[in-house]
Amino acid sequence: MNIQWYPGHMVKTKRLIADSLKLIDVVLELLDARIPISSKNPDVDSIIKNKPRIILLNKSELADPLITKEWITYYKNNGISALDIDCISGKNINKIYPLIKEILKDKIERTQQKGIIGRPIRALVLGIPNVGKSTFINKIAKKSSAQTGDRPGVTKINNGLKLIKNLNFWILQEYYGLNLMMKKLPYI
Secondary structure, eight states: OOOOOSOHHHHHHHHHHHHHGGGOSEEEEEEETTSTTTTSOTHHHHHHTTSOEEEEEEOGGGSOHHHHHHHHHHHHHTTOEEEEOBTTTTBTGGGHHHHHHHHTHHHHHHHHHTTOOSOOEEEEEEESTTSSHHHHHHHHHTSOOSOOOSSTTOOOOOEEEEEETTEEEEEOOOOSSSEEEOOOOOOO
16 A cells, blocks of 8 residues: 655645746745754755755744754755844844855846846745744834734735835745745836
8 A cells, every 4th residue: 555645735846946047147045044954854855955045043043042043054064044033023134135145146246247237046945833923024024914823824925015115035935845936027
């Protein structure tokens, strides 16, 4: 007897991410700074492959700063940019956009050489439930754009947000196990 334990909504979410990667410039993966391994979906690495990515260690104000610094070093040694943030206090939120621009510097230059100026950077925000994706979006937007709550599944809206000049975050319905915040937005 073959028992299928892998829920359909997780398969659907993985497919959505894979299909949407061609529309995305950078992936922002939120992890809980207190438990970075436990708050990471192991499928993310294989799904996003070589897409530029930034690990955002959220809730860093609640974590041991020395251990958080070790995690940032670990990710940098593995070729992944990482930043400790706190979406409640706003710690290091202002460093995200410059880091994105640094990572995408070559792509931005190629786009400008083709004569496309002012094209927004498209970022995919993902993470497991309750890691702080909606709070992150709200902090970046400086307003309550995404509904937040103390339980999984609160974010049920489909909308796109232009939050910072030349930076779009895309949001899609939240799924169990692997949450995806993404929606196709037109170029501005």
